[in-house]
Amino acid sequence: MGEEILDEAYRRLHRTGPEYEGWLSNHGPMAVEALVRHGHGRAVHRWLDAYLGRLDELPRGLRPVEDWREALGDPKRAGDWLAHFDRELRERPWREVLGTWWPRLLPGIAAGATHGVIRVGHAVRALREARESPERLAELGQALGYWAARWQPVPGADPSTGAGRAATPTGAPGDGDPRVASALAGLPRIADRSGGIRDRLGRLPALPDWPAALAALPPASTPAGAGWDLAALVHGASLDYLRFGHAEPVMLVHAVTAPTAVLRTLPALDPALWAPSVAAAWSATAAVTAMYAPVRPAAPPAVAAGDPAEVFARAARHGDAHVVKLADAVLEAHAASGDDRVLAAAGYAGQLI
Structure with a gap:
């Protein structure tokens, strides 16, 4: 029952954009995934009824993403990024898409006040711990698209570096x-x-x-x-x-x-x-x-x-x-x-x- 409720919630949320009121993050997909995971699925639709009214419509695209480096971090291209990942996840396995884009997006982890990576984490957990569904794949696509559109580095950080410790604490x-x-x-x-x-x-x-x-x-x-x-x-x-x-x-x-x-x-x-x-x-x-x-x-x-x-x-x-x-x-x-x-x-x- 919980899986069906989550997919229903995703369908309702995927008519809305990743942000509202200019730049505030849409927390709906993250919150409903957590509620369902911890056994509170019956509260999800009531929670959404109160939350959806504040959200904006799904943004429209301008043009396909061809040069991803040029489009990275451009919030005006949010609709383009959402369409891009929707297409990728229809054509390739989700783990393959994630593996390609995670190292590209990771340096911009500050995206959307870190909500880009947070939303991806919730979407990945939903796919890892239960069956795949079109709604869950679509949610991963919207999460990745939001991260790409708001991509923003932490000044001075370089995630590609780091010869680390050899030992693991006990x-x-x-x-x-x-x-x-x-x-x-x-x-x-x-x-x-x-x-x-x-x-x-x-x-x-x-x-x-x-x-x-x-x-x-x-x-x-x-x-x-x-x-x-x-x-x-x-x-x-x-x-x-x-x-x-x-x-x-x-x-x-x-x-x-x-x-x-x-x-x-x-x-x-x-x-x-x-x-x-x-x-x-x-x-x-x-x-x-x-x-x-x-x-x-x-x-x-x-x-x-x-x-x-x-x-x-x-x-x-x-x-x-x-x-x-x-x-x-x-x-x-x-x-x-x-x-x-x-x-x-x-x-x-x-x-x-």
Whole structure:
């Protein structure tokens, strides 16, 4: 039943564009995938009834994408990109399309305030964990198209580089990876907090410590190590939300959900792409933290305890897409680490947003 509900939801959403009100991201496809995955499919259509009214129509194309490098990062070509990936996914297996485009899109991980990669991560999970369907393939195409249209690099980041560590830490990410903790703790902060994410990204190169911050988490040189690093990064970012989320409750969600999206995509990728994926995920979390987190943390919040199912149920009742998506991410972090503290991040977001 859940699979049918998700496909129905995708059909409703695919009449709408990837953004609304100029540049705000359409969170519908991501939120409904999370709701269905965690057993709340019966709430999906009611949630959509309230959400769809704010969305714009599907953008029209201008001309076919012929020189993809020229069209990359041009939001005026959003309709062209959506049509391009719709055609590619009709003609080739989805894993082949993803494998071709992931390394092309990865350097632009800041696209749409990281919503490009986040939407792709939800779409890939829907395809990996259940049957393929025309609706799920179409959703991957729309996610990739949105990422391509809004493609935007993190200044100074280069996901193609990174001779990494040879060793993989032992234990679980929840044990606390000192490398990740040190890298997160050492992130600088921009002083000028005016404007949106595109304005703030342009201020990162002026930070004297920014190059060192990007290099503070070198990727592992093995696929197993890369997966471990990403799980540890999601874990550390989830705990950081409890310390800094009060300052920018919505935007700091993406410091958690962006690396989570990369982590859940790894199994569908060639292992040779895992290390650069870690580097890109780290650059996204580092950038969001540097742009939106305050210098000083807040006192630990008081959040009602609950098991994973109850934590997500509360988020579903809350209804905000960012709260739902953060709950979805921290449940994965909890499954990987066993650390109950990360679950509190979802409840804290529910209090703040």
